Amino acid sequence: METLGSPFYGLMDIIFGPFFRLTSNTQQNNLIGVLIVSIFVSFLITLATAKLVDQELMKKYKKKLKGYQEQMKELQKKGETKKLQKVQSKMMSIQGEMMKGSFKPMIYTMIPIVVIFGWLGHIIPRDVIVIILPFSIPKYGNVLGWLGWYIFCSIPTSTLSRKIMNIEGP
Numbered sequence: 001m002e003t004l005g006s007p008f009y010g011l012m013d014i015i016f017g018p019f020f021r022l023t024s025n026t027q028q029n030n031l032i033g034v035l036i037v038s039i040f041v042s043f044l045i046t047l048a049t050a051k052l053v054d055q056e057l058m059k060k061y062k063k064k065l066k067g068y069q070e071q072m073k074e075l076q077k078k079g080e081t082k083k084l085q086k087v088q089s090k091m092m093s094i095q096g097e098m099m100k101g102s103f104k105p106m107i108y109t110m111i112p113i114v115v116i117f118g119w120l121g122h123i124i125p126r127d128v129i130v131i132i133l134p135f136s137i138p139k140y141g142n143v144l145g146w147l148g149w150y151i152f153c154s155i156p157t158s159t160l161s162r163k164i165m166n167i168e169g170p
Helices: 007-020 026-052 055-078 081-123 146-165
Strands: 131-137 141-144
Touching: 007 026, 007 081, 026 081, 026 146, 055 081, 081 146, 131 146, 141 146
Parallel strands: none
Antiparallel strands: 131 141
16 A cells, blocks of 8 residues: 555554555455444544533533423413524524534544545545445435445444444534
């Protein structure tokens, strides 16, 4: 596997490279390798979120939002537009605070993720098919390259890592 002059890519080769050379089948290696990278990145993001986001505060925000949603349903039934707008404003404020909380882990994980994605794009050319799905995704079909396969894998791995670490999402 050839490496650009970047020391980061050399490090990626050392850490993840072996997962891309497990078998003699390149497509299978790419499939397994991207899955492993997806698991690692999901864990990295979840770990950063666990360390940098106040989980108790997130739980309180979610509870408040749920209460406001119930209030909104009642106010909509009664047709009380002004009160509804006030509750919506409170909800927007809380959602804004939750979004602020999600930026801190994003700042810490952005550079490693950019390096990892750059490395993946370097070792697996854009036109290489990583997997052919047994079903079709609207507008995308059933053929995925490394990025499509990464996204496909990252959804369940992120969900699972959040559940394992008991992390509240913003």
